[in-house]
Amino acid sequence: MSVNADWKPRIVAFCCNWCSYAGADLAGSSRLAYPADVKIIREPCSCRVNPMFILKAFERGADGVILCGCHPGDCHYSTGNYYTRRRMALLFSMLDYIGVERGRTRVEWVSAAEGAKFSRVMNDFVAQIRELGENVKVGDLRCKE
Ligand code: FES
Secondary structure (H helix, E strand, O other): OOOOOOOOOOEEEEEEOOOHHHHHHHHHHOOOOOOOOEEEEEEOOHHHOOHHHHHHHHHOOOOEEEEEEOOOOOOOOOOHHHHHHHHHHHHHHHHHHHOOOHHHEEEEEOOOOOHHHHHHHHHHHHHHHHHHOOOOOOOOHHHOO
């Protein structure tokens, strides 16, 4: 796919407060770089992210959405990320069905001690979205001419 040199992907990262957001914080304080294209939305737990939030993000122009939470078994609310895992499996098959490329969404488990992993995951995800190009499958048709 041809990529416009000026194009910058819009990436939404939902991060749970207790692990992934702290991991992002650690990446920042350790001066581990990740692209500014990533906009972090802090959530109390990964299971707080309703799949509709992800669809809405795409509708509002996101090119990629990543959901980060505590490692399975480490959720601050015991089982929240198990619900997340199940929900996202369903959402991914629905996105497949409507034709959104599989690489545009991702779930990652990042702990508070994994600043380096957070940085690596974000760099990798942004590179993947750059390769996929702009999201044209899901968008708000009211905003287009
Ligand atoms: Fe992090 Fe539940 S608190 S996934």
